[in-house]
Amino acid sequence: MPGAIHAEGLVKTFGDVTALDGVDLDVPEGTVLGLLGPNGAGKTTAVRVLTTLLRPDSGTATVAGVDVLKHPNEVRRSIGLSGQFAAVDEYLTGRENLQMVGQLYQMRSGAAKARAGELLERFHLADAADRPARTYSGGMRRRLDLAAALVVSPPVMFMDEPTTGLDPRNRQALWDVIKELVSGGTTLLLTTQYLEEADHLAHDIAVVDHGKVIARGTSDQLKARTGGERVEVVVHERDAIAPARGILARYGPGGRGLDDVSVEDHTRKLTVPVTGGAKLLAEVIRDLDAVGIEIDDIGLRRPTLDDVFISLTGHAAERARDEENGTGRPPGKDRTNRKEPAA
Amino acid sequence: MTSLTDRAPRVPAARGGIAQSFADSLVVTKRNLIRMSRIPEMILFGLIQPVMFVILFTYVFGGSMQIGNSTDPDVYKNFLMAGIFAQTVTFATAGAGAGIADDMHKGLIDRFRSLPMARGAVLTGRTMADLVQTAVTLLVLAVVALIIGWRPGYAAPTNAGKIMLGFALLLLLGYAFTWIGALIGLSVRTPEAATSGGLIWLFPVTFISNAFVDSSKLPGWLQPVAEWNPFSATVQACRKLFGDPGLSPSDAWPMTYPVWASLIYSILIVVVFRTLSVRKYRRADG
Numbered sequence: 296m297p298g299a300i301h302a303e304g305l306v307k308t309f310g311d312v313t314a315l316d317g318v319d320l321d322v323p324e325g326t327v328l329g330l331l332g333p334n335g336a337g338k339t340t341a342v343r344v345l346t347t348l349l350r351p352d353s354g355t356a357t358v359a360g361v362d363v364l365k366h367p368n369e370v371r372r373s374i375g376l377s378g379q380f381a382a383v384d385e386y387l388t389g390r391e392n393l394q395m396v397g398q399l400y401q402m403r404s405g406a407a408k409a410r411a412g413e414l415l416e417r418f419h420l421a422d423a424a425d426r427p428a429r430t431y432s433g434g435m436r437r438r439l440d441l442a443a444a445l446v447v448s449p450p451v452m453f454m455d456e457p458t459t460g461l462d463p464r465n466r467q468a469l470w471d472v473i474k475e476l477v478s479g480g481t482t483l484l485l486t487t488q489y490l491e492e493a494d495h496l497a498h499d500i501a502v503v504d505h506g507k508v509i510a511r512g513t514s515d516q517l518k519a520r521t522g523g524e525r526v527e528v529v530v531h532e533r534d535a536i537a538p539a540r541g542i543l544a545r546y547g548p549g550g551r552g553l554d555d556v557s558v559e560d561h562t563r564k565l566t567v568p569v570t571g572g573a574k575l576l577a578e579v580i581r582d583l584d585a586v587g588i589e590i591d592d593i594g595l596r597r598p599t600l601d602d603v604f605i606s607l608t609g610h611a612a613e614r615a616r617d618e619e620n621g622t623g624r625p626p627g628k629d630r631t632n633r634k635e636p637a638a
Numbered sequence: 639m640t641s642l643t644d645r646a647p648r649v650p651a652a653r654g655g656i657a658q659s660f661a662d663s664l665v666v667t668k669r670n671l672i673r674m675s676r677i678p679e680m681i682l683f684g685l686i687q688p689v690m691f692v693i694l695f696t697y698v699f700g701g702s703m704q705i706g707n708s709t710d711p712d713v714y715k716n717f718l719m720a721g722i723f724a725q726t727v728t729f730a731t732a733g734a735g736a737g738i739a740d741d742m743h744k745g746l747i748d749r750f751r752s753l754p755m756a757r758g759a760v761l762t763g764r765t766m767a768d769l770v771q772t773a774v775t776l777l778v779l780a781v782v783a784l785i786i787g788w789r790p791g792y793a794a795p796t797n798a799g800k801i802m803l804g805f806a807l808l809l810l811l812g813y814a815f816t817w818i819g820a821l822i823g824l825s826v827r828t829p830e831a832a833t834s835g836g837l838i839w840l841f842p843v844t845f846i847s848n849a850f851v852d853s854s855k856l857p858g859w860l861q862p863v864a865e866w867n868p869f870s871a872t873v874q875a876c877r878k879l880f881g882d883p884g885l886s887p888s889d890a891w892p893m894t895y896p897v898w899a900s901l902i903y904s905i906l907i908v909v910v911f912r913t914l915s916v917r918k919y920r921r922a923d924g
Contacts, residue, residue: 346752350921371754382745386673398665399755401658427676443749 297357298323299451299482300345305354307340307506314340315351316506322484322499327477329497330486331603337506338486342455345484346376359451372400375444379456381436382443385429389420389439392428396443407446414442418472434465441472452476452483458492470495490514490603502607510607518598520606524572525596526579528565531589536563542582543567546575563591659756666763667770670737674771684733684771688726688779695722695850696786705852705884716792717884719783720804720876721849724869726779727812728844730768731819732836737764738823739832758916765816772812776805796881804879807900811872814904817911824918848886848893849873865890868903875900 300322307315314337322328330338343349345356347367356363359373376382383392390411397407415424418438423431428439437457444452454473458466473496477483487493493500494514502510502517510517526546530539540556547555547567556567569575576595583590598606674681695718700711738761741747750760790796823832846863847853847870856864864870865888874896877885892899 343748346748348748348751368754371752374752376748376752378745378748380745382749384669384673384746386676387669391669391672395665395669396749396753399662399750399753399759401754 297321297360299325299360300328300356300358300484302341302345302356303354305341305344305351305356307337307344307349307351313506315344315354318354318503318506318508320484320501320508322482324482325477325480326498327473327483327485327496329493329500330484330503331488331490331493331500332486332503333488336503338503339455340506341503342376342378342453342484342486346374346453347371373449373451375447375449375452377441377444377452377454377457379459381428381433381440383428383436383439386427388425388427389415389431389435389442390424392439393443393446397446400447402447410446414445418442434461437461437465437469441469445476448479448481450481452481454483454485456486456488459488466492490517490598502603504607517603517607520603523568523570523598525566525568526576527592527594527596528579528583528590529592530563530565531591533560533563535588536560536565538586539565539583539588542586542588543579545582546571546579566596569595659759659762662756662759663762663766666759667766668763670764670767671770673737674767680733681771681774684729684775685778687729688722688775689782691725692719692722692779692782692786699850703851704855708883712787713792713883715787716789716882717877718850719788720873720880720882721844721847722783723776723779723808723876724811724873725840725844725849726775727772727808728815728840728869729837730772730812731815731822731840732833733771734764734768734816734819735823735826735832735836736829737768738820739826740829742824743827743829757920758912761817761820761912761915761919765813765820768816768819769809769813772816773809776808776812780805791881793883793885794878794881796879800879800881803897804876807872807875807879807897807904810904811869811900814907814911817908817915820915821911821918824915843867843869847873848884852884853886854888861888862890865893868892868900868907871896871899871903 298321300320302318302320305315305318306313316337318337318341320328320330320341330341332338340349344351344354345358345363347363347370350364358370361369361373363370383389384395387395393411393414394404394407397410398404400407402410412424415421418441420435420438420442423435428436431439441454441457444454457473458469461469470492473483473485477496483496485493485496497514500510500512500514500517501508510520512520526543528539528543530536536558540553540558543556543565544553544567546569549555556565558565573595576593580590580593696711696715700714700718701709703709703711703714703717705713705717741750741760741764747760790801819832819836822835823829826832826835846856846860847867848864849869853861853864853870865886870886871892874886874893876882878896886893888894892903
């Protein structure tokens with residue numbers, strides 16, 4: 296049985312740019328799929344197709360069992376959408392915004408009013424409820440946008456980079472809301488650039504790049520593919536790099552000896568993949584100390600989003616660029632730091 | 639802390655059809671009226687401009703214009719008002735276009751398009767709100783016109799019913815033109831472009847007409863353009879209904895039956911541009 300969100304072979308091109316290049320997705324009911332990818336990978340385009348905002352060139356999709364292309368208005372009754380750009384009317388107050396959305400979901404005006412009050416309380420916007428949304432901070436706007444998506448508590452939610460640009464406190468608050476939703480049975484498709492976020496919230500992760508799903512799995516599976524933990528050491532003297540490398544190689548996977556240890560000469564940083572955690576770190580420090588190598592910094596590093604990306608795609612995720620927004624920014628162009636795939 | 643899902647209302651059954659379309663349009667109309675009321679400077683400029691035009695045209699051109707055989711500034715003043723009224727209602731085009739372009743530009747349109755609402759309601763709601771604003775502007779303008787000496791019935795007898803019909807035709811023309819504005823707003827990239835794109839073409843449309851000059855004094859080749867201009871039909875209809883001087887004596891059909899011509903033109907514009915706009919809105923890929 297197909298999941299609450301199911302897509303097969305989605306293709307969408309903008310001019311000569313292929314935003315989606317045959318995307319298949321399946322999100323079982325009540326679970327969270329994290330769509331992870333750099334800017335321009337096609338995440339937003341995928342969300343726009345699934346939320347009926349954009350017609351794909353080819354492919355099929357169902358949401359809550361309803362065909363997205365054949366019965367878009369039926370799909371709209373089952374979904375909530377919240378994005379990185381808060382979609383609220385800045386001249387309307389928070390309360391007016393939520394009431395309007397409720398009424399457009401075909402609620403009666405009294406019911407819409409009551410629900411608006413409830414959500415404003417829940418999202419800590421009660422004090423600002425009767426101020427125009429343009430006086431809200433970024434975090435408040437985002438909360439209002441999310442509240443608008445939850446007016447009818449839709450069984451399927453789409454969140455497009457919900458925490459991009461939020462400060463840590465607001466991000467945490469949003470995560471709590473998302474967890475609450477999911478524990479209430481909501482199916483969620485979440486796009487993000489942050490592995491940490493996907494890690495926290497998603498049952499499954501699909502890594503997207505150049506309009507294709509290039510890897511799927513749980514966050515543990517993905518991390519395993521990137522090589523797990525590493526020890527990073529910064530030595531004090533350049534001369535210490537060579538002996539330190541020899542010591543570190545003992546803790547590596549062992550297959551390639553010295554080649555297991557990567558060296559950055561100018562920062563005097565050595566990195567080696569390890570298994571064994573914190574206990575091993577103490578041993579490394581002891582060994583280096585025993586031969587008198589002075590160290591500036593040492594640490595156990597877990598894979599970051601960049602590691603996942605470099606490993607899976609051969610290029611780093613770029614966070615600084617403007618997110619693709621369906622206006623046809625060429626995905627994948629002007630990438631400067633392209634490398635050969637690591638494995 | 640369970641209000642998010644447990645007690646949340648379910649989506650009510652769609653009412654569908656005209657009833658839902660009307661209800662949704664009203665919700666969006668209300669939203670746009672609230673917006674307008676929170677940007678009072680927009681309403682103010684919308685009022686100042688036509689009032690300024692009335693005063694400039696009356697006192698600058700008034701003495702030099704010949705209407706029929708008369709060069710009396712009083713005749714021109716009474717001739718002018720229908721033209722200014724009609725031009726004013728068409729300027730709502732720019733507001734509608736800019737408003738819709740602004741919505742398209744921001745994320746809000748994605749919210750609307752992801753809701754189970756009637757497809758034309760975002761546009762209809764905007765044009766209806768503009769209609770309300772146009773009505774207010776027209777009311778203020780009529781009062782100013784009366785103050786500076788416009789006298790309905792100046793050249794021919796009229797009555798309250800005819801005057802009301804004249805204003806109704808003006809509002810209908812304004813409503814029709816906001817649908818042209820809607821299409822412009824959907825076709826451009828920025829609200830600024832919609833404002834200028836919504837205004838520029840209005841100048842030839844409103845000037846190559848009978849609004850400000852006696853159209854029989856235009857160059858020969860321009861006369862039929864002016865006489866068949868939909869805008870001219872409404873101006874001629876208003877002059878006829880208000881009993882203003884300077885009716886075009888042309889025997890072109892819209893000048894002979896201006897009330898019908900105005901009605902038909904406006905309805906035609908609404909049908910054509912509403913259809914095109916709603917289609918474009920549905921396909922808008924943001």
